[in-house]
Amino acid sequence: MAPEEAAWCWMWARPFYVVYNVTYCFMAACEDAGEEYMAVITNVKSDGLYISGSVGFGLPPETIMNALLSGTESNIVFISNTPLADGDLDPGEFVDLRDIFRSYDTCGADFEIGIPIGAMLAVPACAALGLPTGGAACAALTAFMSSFAVTISAESPSVTVYGNIGNLGDTPSIENDVNVFEYVYMAESRYKYVYGDCEYNVPVGMVIEFR
Incomplete structure (x- = not known):
């Protein structure tokens, strides 16, 4: 990808946030x-051995980006x-x-990738509760819900994600x-996740930024 460009991947799944x-x-x-x-992923659609989805260029819709980033904080990755x-x-x-995923899996929870269920449902939740989307109450709810994610491999052990990122110069x-x-x-995520007696951080939605 050239400087200033962005792209995102999506897949078909059925999330629930309770x-x-x-x-x-x-x-x-x-x-x-x-x-x-x-937060639960109950189904991940696949075509044979591959997850069904695609790639979009540019950033995701603004409502998704705002909801996602309001519940997260960006940190440099050291591995x-x-x-x-x-x-x-x-x-x-x-x-x-996989090296990035393993660096976050400090509790041995078989972590692969975070799916930002809260971010997907945060904006509709405001409407369901009758909260104006631009109000302080909706902003607080969005930031809270957007911090939640579920890992694919924890819910569906047969689903894994492979690849690498690099600097081509x-x-x-x-x-x-x-x-x-x-x-x-x-x-x-602004919140720590608990696996047994162990706490760990989770990258929500696998948002990677090069600066």
Whole structure:
């Protein structure tokens, strides 16, 4: 991709985002345990061995981008024993996506890629609750919901994602590109995820930015 260009991948799946109140009762006494949140991918459409989806050029629709980024924060990716050990890719350097996924899977949860269920459902949730999309209440709800994601491999162990990202440097066929190093940023959820007794960060939607 040339400088200032963007692209995104999408796939067919059926996500659910559930919010419910939890109450524990013993005999005649009940105690309110607060709210719990669950994000689930129930189906991923595939064609044979491959996930059904496609690639779009440019950025996703503005409503999706706003919802997604409001619940995340961008951080430089540092991965030891890879070209990203210093946080950047020099011209000619590549890093495997699996190395990025594994760097986040500090709890051994078989993490592959985050699907931003909250971001997909945040804007419709405002309408469902009668909140004006430009209001403070909707903005707070969007930021909260957009922090939630579910990993493909945790819900569907047979689904995996492969590939790599790299810095090609100056390519004669592409205008305005030069030989410079590029920092790699990932959009991470503002909330930590829990797997057993272990907490870890999750990149939501696999948002990668070169700067």
